[in-house]
Amino acid sequence: MEHTGQVNSMITCRNIGKTFSTKKTSLEVLQKFDLDVKENEFVVLLGPGQCGKTTLMNIIAGLEPPTAGEVLFQGEKVTKPNPGIGMVYQTTGLFPWFTVMKNVDFGPRMKHMPKQERRKKAQHFIDLVGLTGFENSYPIKLSGGMRQRVGIARAYCNDPAVLLMDEPFGHLDAQTRYAMQEVITNIWSREKRTVIFVTNNIEEAVFLADRIILLTNCPTNVKREIRIDLPRPRDYVSKEFLKIREEISEIFESTK
Template sequence: MTSTTAKISVQGVTKTFALGRDTFTALDDLSLDIADNEFVTVVGPSGCGKSTLLNILAGLEEPTAGLALVDGVPVSGPGPERGVIFQQYALFPWLTVRQNVEFGLRTAGVPKAERRRRAEHFIALVGLEQFADALPKTLSGGMRQRCAIARAYAVDPSILLMDEPFGALDALTRVKLQEQLLDTWSKDKRTVLFITHDVDEAVFLANRVIVMAARPGRVYDVIDVSWTTARDERFRLSPEFAALRNRVWHSVYHQDGPTAAPQPSTTI
């Protein structure tokens, strides 16, 4: 895949931050292409620049050098084609689920009837129909995150940028939300970049897993996940999953130092 056909293209991106009289390099000459409707997860050692990469793609940070492009156009700030979901739910506590999902549509001037139609569609898509009139404080953590996902989908972004969205949830809820997210994605495709620290989560969700090197951050390994049947318990318990998990785990936690060269991609 070349950058001319990529939905997202990161070309030689470097990002440095000032630390008093010194500088800290979060990303170093990082390049990565993501295809339209591809689901990519990003893992790596703590502090390797995963969130910095997402913030650059979201338009919340500017690269020190290099380019980040969406549909061939350089990212110059936040845009409606990119929905961002963080670990914190960021819901308005005084608004109901429906009102939260409608919020971006209302600020965009979408007529009331159309707002309602689109909100109800995506509320149903994430399984919150019975809670459309509930306030966030009455919902579980997983339900709040589903509301945040519905709100992101409602404004019709072509890209979802997700930064540890399930990181604060208990293990069972996390597994359920992973399956729910894949179900939603299969019905209403988007290009997804999903940041996680969880190796199992990275393998379960992705078409490709990008492993970033320890600081300064860059691509260390790219691992294809070519499981073609349902992503469910059978996949989690399969030998293929175990092999992929071990490959990713080794790439994350047994890197050969900060100057290690990227490893070749593997398809299973």
């Protein structure tokens, strides 16, 4: 795969390396990592636990520098957090003293968008994630899945060009996780964004991705790139889905 860093690539990782060092030891987490992600593409990074996926996401987000290489966002080098790159973590980080509406419209409010305009915008995303009627609820009154819906709506309401999602459903029970996968597929199909999604769940990766980047164990690099051409919405038990899942499972097991 050629890595040109052209502007039609929303995110380009060039030769990314990351080593954590102390006086006595050093740990190489990322090694010569290359990736191009195009506009509106849904890319899933699939790798074993503790292989450096979160570190890579933090580097792409501009939250920490690489030891080697560079990240480009729309052709420009990333050296610090950029409002064009949003992040959704496993823990939502909602403001407990704010209602759902105030959490979702927080970004536009910080940009001084007029109240009526930002509330209309926030309501659009609240509706899309299926929380109509919960606008005045506080996070403590919501289930884990509902709080994650608020986090996704808040991220979209901020209008990022790229959305990074770091195992956002990892702590949810199986039934809620399936529901959230359908939510994110629905909102992505309606409100296109470039998405880089991290998971260690093969089924989740196949359900969501345009393209799966299968990662090696630490130090992390690209082991295999797999394009998923199944039409959406996808059926977890279709013959085609199960065949792809089985093929990826065999490759994935060899990375551990």
